[in-house]
Every structure is written in C-alpha cells, then in structure tokens.
Amino acid sequence: MQLTRRHFLTSSGSLALASLAPGRPLRRPRRDKVRLGVVGVWNRGRSNLEGVLGEEVVALCDVDRRHLGQGAEVVAQRTDGSRTPLLFKDYRRMLDCPEVLDAVVVSTADHTHASVAAAALRRGLHVYCEKPLAHSPGEIRLLQGLAREKGLVTQMGTQIHAGDNYRRVVELIRSGAIGEVQYAQVWVSKGWADGRFGQTKPAPAHLDWDLWQGPATERPYCDGLHPANWRRFWDYGTGTLGDMACHLMDVVHWALELGQPVRVMSEGPAWHPVGTPNWMRAHFVHRVPKTGGGQRDLVVHWADSGASGDYAQQGFPSGIRFVGTTGSLVCHYGNYLLEPAEKFAQFEAPEPSIPRSVGHYREWLGGITEGTPTTCNFDYSGDLACTIVLGNVAYRVGEAYDGPEPYPYLKRTGRKTEWRGEIEWDAATGSTGQAAADALLLREYREGWEL
Template identity: 45%
Template sequence: MSNPKMNRRFFLKTSATAAAIAGTGFHRLASAAESKSPNELLDVACIGVQNRASANVSGVSGQNIVAMCDIDDKYLDQALQQYASQKSNRYNDFRVLLDKEKSLDAVVVSTPDHTHAPASMWAMQLGKHCYCEKPLTHTVHEAREMTKLAAKKKLATQMGTQIHAGNNYRRVVEAVQSGAVGDITKVDVWVGKGWGGGKLPTDKPPVPKNIHWDVWLGPAAERPYSPVYLPANWRRWWDFGGGTLGDMGCHYIDLVFWALKLKYPSTVSAEGAEPDPYTAPLGLTVNYKFPKTDVAPAIEMTWRDGTHTPSEVAGIKVPGSGVMFHGTKGKMFADYGGFKLYPENKFADWKAPEETIPNSIGHYEEWIKACKEGTPTTCNFSYSGPLTETVLLGNVAYRSGGPIEWDAENLKVTNNEAANQFIERKYREGWRI
C-alpha cells in the first residue's frame, strides 16, 4: 500500500486502538479468544499462503480462517479455492487486513523474513495472538522487541520451528541433561544447504500482473522487480533474508538451546568469503561462546553451512546436517530423526533415562490451545526470541568482520562499533515497527 493518505489513516487507526486497549491487561485484550471454550473455533488470519506458508495454513485449517493475505494473486487464488469452505476474505496487504478484520483472535505470519516483525508486531499491538515462521525476525533488534511485546501483552505465541514438537528432540534433551556423555563443553552444528551468492540484477522486467511488488518489498528499500528474488531466492539477499544460517539456524541450534538452556552468547566470530554487501555467502562458519547455565559449563558452539559443511566431525563420518555434542564422557550425534552415542563400544549397553518431557500435542495444536486456554507453548517468543537473536548475531559477526563481544542487556556490540549497524535496520516510510 503505497498511498501515503492510506498509510496515515492505518497508523492513526491502529495507534488509537492500541491506546484505547493499553493498560487493560491480557484478559481484555484477548477476550475474544479467551472467552472461547476448547471446542469453539478461533478467527484466524493467514498472512502468506503458499510455499512454506501452505503448511501453516493447513496447520490451522481446523479453525475459522476468516482472512487470507498474499502478494501473489495466483497463490491467493489457489489457497482460497483449496479452502473454499472457509469463505475467507482476501487481501494483498496485511496492513489493510489488520485495519479491517476487527474480530480476529489470532494471526499466522508466513511471509519472507523482512516482513515478519511488521506483520507480527502490528497484530500483537492490536491484541492478536501470533504464530510466526522462523527465524522470528530479520534483525536482532526486532527479535528483542517482539519478545518484549509478546510478554507485555501476554499473548499466545509460537515460532515455526515445527521439529521442536517431535519426540526425538525431547529424548535428546533428556539424554544430554541426564549426563549421558558427561558435561558438554563444545557443540558442532552443521547444515548442508547453501542459500548464498548471486549478483545484483541490472535488468528491469515488468512486474507480473499477479505480483504486488511494492507490498512485497515492505520495509526494504525500493528496488526494481526481478524474478531473481521470487519465490524463494530472497533468502540469499541481506535485505530480505539471512542466508542458510537465517533459514536453518533456528531449527538445528534450537536443540542445543533447549538441551543446554542457553540464552545469549558472549562472543561471536565468523569465517567465510569476503562479505558481499548484497548477498549471503555460499559457505559460512560461525563460532559462538556462551556463559555457563544451570545444566552446562561455559561452552563453545560452531555452526557450519554450505561449502563449509563437514563430512566428518571428531573423526566420525556424519550426514549432511546434524548436531554433535562433545562431552567429558563421550559424544552424541543427533538430527531430526534420531541420535547416537560415541564411542559405540562404550555405550553399547547404554539405556535411555526416564522420559520426563511430555510429548507435544502438536506444534500448531499447542498454539491453538494456548490461544483459547492460556496454556504454554514450547516455542513461545520468550524462548524463540533469544534463539533468533543468537542465530542472527552470526550474520552480524560475519558482515562486520568480527569477532564481536555482545552486551545482551543493552543490545549492543561493545568492541566493534561498525557491527552495530547490522543490529537494526532502516524501514521504508509506512512500514516501521
């Protein structure tokens, strides 16, 4: 929505609404959802409806999807047809949706990274529960602001790290915390993807009729349309995504955060090709250091992706993606589907500890239940905000030439002032959080 009069009208309305409900507390803010019994349905808006978003729409399709929003009319047509029984209202601009759909209980945000925070935060300001895809935000500053806002409004939140709901991650956490391989001192994390590279396009083809390009750009600086960016390659570009680390870090580092109860790193350094001002690298290594926690001493964690992905870790042949916990008594490899202790002969008779972490009722089901009943979710923004900050700090260290020393309390790099330019971003008029 590029009309400045419409922008002003939207912000005046939402600001007035926010002012009117400020200070009334969670029960007034979320009364529409909280008054529902477990058997009643939520009124949900889905912002983004195809590709990765299609799974999220499916995940909440048992509720009332009263509105669907996408910048691609073809995608929108397909989703509206697939869920025709929902009789959803259609939108191309989530700002218009939030202005008009007054009775919403909750939103599902499945846009590219650079619009996660604007869509989510504006919805939460209006008292709407929020499900947001990973990474939670595009910048470290946005992650902190979303975490604070969700806590202030006492809303039900969930970040889209769907694998967190799987039973295997729970069994790994129990094994690590039981001391199966001793105290963990180091962790390796790697993902064999490569969202990086590419040159800034110079051609200026016409914008396809089905694409609302200005709305897709959102808070990012204006630039000509190019098919180079859509539908998925935006992940390569700093203005829109965060490379492989931004795409996959929250999935794999999640397991380390959960098992070792991590929060914020103290120092971060990165290795890769000479940083490009526009695109992420084809391969990246990031070294994090974390202070001790209740269940682990101070640890080091190394992330590797793309062309830096290892074939062996500590002399053990490994698949293309995974996590290796290095302990004082041995090592544990884990991925989405299973885990294994090394050396194998030493742990041949190992028995798993008693299961203490209840299995999830389902990633989406957790959030839907929380919206209705106020029950907890396992990837709420209080947990996934610091996780996202950590992931994104790897890109900050890389782009600034690191290493960086991180003052989490003040959200500031203390040893490299140039790095602080990557903590926040500039927003186009009409898109500020």
C-alpha cells in the same frame, strides 16, 4: 476508529471477494474456534495454513495474486467449500479490523516478519511466526518485548521441536549420559547463497512488488527474488544460517538451556554487499554454569554448505554433535547416536520425562483457547533466533583475514577462511558496543513501513 463492514471491505485492498456478494452479511466465526488471519499462504505458508485449518480461517493475505488464489482453493477444498475467507494483498488492511480476528500466522519473507508480527501484537492478536522470527536482532527483541507487554500467546515455526527425538536427546544430555558438555557442533549441507540483482524489468501483473518489498530499500523488480530465492539476499533473507539454524541449533539451546551469547565470531569467503556467502562457519560463545560453582564458556560451532564437511560424519550429512567429557551424542531430526559405540553398547536410556507434544500448531492454538504453555514462545525462540542472526551481523562487519584458525581442535576441510568478523553482545542492553555492528541491529525502514 470503529470500522464498519462497508469500510472494512472497500478499504481492504482485497483482490477477489467473489464469495462476498453485495449485501451479504459478514459471517461471524463460531466462537469455539480461533479466528485466524494467515499472511503468506504459499510454499512454507501453505504448510502453516494447512496446520491451522481446524480453526476458523477468516482472512488470507498474500502479495502474489496467484498464491492468494491457491491458498483460497486449499481452504475451500479442505472445508468442502463451507468457508470463504476474506482475501487481501496488504496485511495492514487485514489488520485494520482486528475485532474479527483472534490471531495471525506470519509466513512471509524474513524481511517482513517483524512488520506483520509487531502490527498484530500491538492490536492484541496472538502470533505464530515462521523462523528465524525476524530479519535482525533488534526486530526480534522488539517482538519479544511486545509479546510480554501484551501477554499474548506466541510460537515460532520450528516444527521439529514438537518431535519425540529431540525430547529424548534433551533427556540424555541433561541426565549426564556423556558427562559435562564441552562444546557442540551443528552443520547443514544445503545452502542459500550468492544472491545478485539481475536486469530490471516490470514486475509480473500477479505480484504487488511495492508491497513485497515492504520495509526494505525500494528498488526495481528483477527475476530471481520471488519466490524463495530472496533468502540469498541480505536485504530480504538471512542466508543458510537464518534458514536452517533455528531447526538444528534448537535442540542445543533446549538441552543446555542457553540464552543469548556473549560473543560471536563468523568466518567464510570474502564478503559481498548483496548476497549471502556460499559457506559460513560461526562460533557462538555462551556463559553457562560450571560444575562446582561459577561460570564457564561453552561454544556452539556452526558450519553450512561447502563447510559442512568439517563436522559431518557417515549417516549425518546434516546434524548436531554434543561433545562431553565422557562421550559424544550425534543426532538429527529423527535419530541419535551415542559414541564411542563400544562404551554405550549396554547403555540404557533414562525413562522419558518430557511430555509428548500435542503438535506444534496445536500447542499454540491450545495456548490461546486453554491457556496451556507453548514450547517455542517468543521468549525462548527469540533468544535462539537472536543468537543466529547475530552470526550474520558478525560476518557483515568482518574484514579480510589470513591468520590461524580460531579453534584448532575443530576438524577443517579445504575451505580456507578469507573473511572474519567478531562481536561482543550484551543481551541486557541489546548492544555490541561497536558502531558498525549496532547499525545492523535494525534496518533503515522505508517510509510508511516503520516499526
């Protein structure tokens, strides 16, 4: 149905359209600018909003009226009041009129990423979506398929990918500076864990709790979920692994050209049905080319929160380590170190060969206006994100464990494994071949929120 301006405004679920006085015509954006709708405009969403303000921000959407107002103020301040975006609390109403949009930025809680992004892609809109792209492997694969089918420009919000340091690390690994990589370790000291539902109460007036829940199972409101702490809950977030691994494991996938794994093992404290664990180790097994022909296994080892000390070293409380046949490379977002130091004292790095990024947001916007490639498109970033959330699937289908450590060559701290799960993964079919694990590949969607 072709929507009229009147239908668009009255059915939009808009909160405060004071800037659109009755009878005022809807201002069409300049066509040399990308027309954007931004869904989720505070916390991480504010940074993403500010990153695209050089374009024409046509609409803002947030289920929290306070955040929506704050986002509108950001637009007004940064544009000297020259722009007055439409304001929505329901992204579905915003997308009801796709002819006024070219693209959508998604910065909502993990559990609603796929709902917003899929709806936008189906309407032919380009999409920038925060990491970890979606809540489950099945959702991620759906978004990958839609982006390919529609031929749209996509980018996942792994902003570190645009930095120079990761480029130098990739060049070093691919040049053979440390020989053939045997395995990689990735660790982060922060943690999102132990979510527990508190005493129920009425939702605050500024929050549309029904819309915030989106596709998740309906439940009464309680404190400790919105904003940000939803990451600690299986229903809404993906824990520390989902929050941080896309940034840190990115350089491993990039340097080693990894796709999706063939096997995943996750371990940690005893499983809880509501909250994510307060530490986790995960082991992602990939099949990679073998020198001389054939293939071999290469394992990427993850440790977070209380287990991060397994891999951490001085100067790198969080980081990445590539272990090769002739040396190691340790890095973080802005620095790297070749080891052993005496071996690399006179080492000269190869000349830079990977072009400098024009900027993470600019890549995506340039892809829309100029057809240039994006480096974190859903093909690449989707495989990375799918790998990571498979770590959560493996953990959730685990069982109590009191046996030997699976990788004895790894250093261990006092964090003893109490729970361990392991899955096989067939990327071609999108299945683990295990009923309990396959049941977690897509959630049960609330009526009216189906993908």
